[in-house]
Amino acid sequence: MSHDFTPDREFFFHLFQIDEQIAEKVRACGCGCGGRLHRADYGRKPRGVPSEAEEAFSRRISFCCDREGCRQRSTPPSVRFLGRRVYVGAVVVLACAMRQVAEAGRGGDASRAVQAPSRTVGRWFRWWQMAFIASRLWQSERGRFMPPVSTSRMPWSLLERFPGTGSDKLGAMLRWLSPLSTDSDRSSLVMVE
Secondary structure: OOOOOOOOHHHHHHHHHHHHHHHHHHHHHOOOOOOOEEEOOEEOOOEOOOHHHOHHHOEEOOEEEOOOOOOOEEOOOOOOOOOOOOEOHHHHHHHHHHHHHHHOOOOOOHHHHOOOOHHHHHHHHHHHHHHHHHOHHHHHHHHHOOOOOOHHHOOHHHHOOOOOOHHHHHHHHHHHHHHHHOOOOOHHHOOOO
């Protein structure tokens, strides 16, 4: 993957469309109690998106069961957000991958390129190196990558495994990471294609 890929406005809007499709699948499944799910989005103040795409990232899609006594919330997996991080998932992946490229002497300063403080990028990088490789997602899926992905070069080594152009690779990786974006058990049952 070219280390100079920068997601543009269209890339961010495409992520929003993917999240809408995933959310529709979750809504169609309904609640585990048999109730219908109603839209109950909540606000986000994301960092790292172009100003013209901020509105599409200002709400996290979520649902609430309509059955009295249940009212369970169901938050679908997301390709836009990586858990509760303030910065959007694409920025978290790219900043850390760019840091690895910069450390290898092949690129510039990752924190400046994504407009995130260097300490924040360092924290994300440690997450990739420790918490991510200990996650259930990585532990259950790592065997699907042959030859094995180098955990010492995360996330760059993982990003390289997805096919296509820079935007294709990043989009595919965000889809693959989407189960990490939610704690909702029922929502994670929806396959992210």
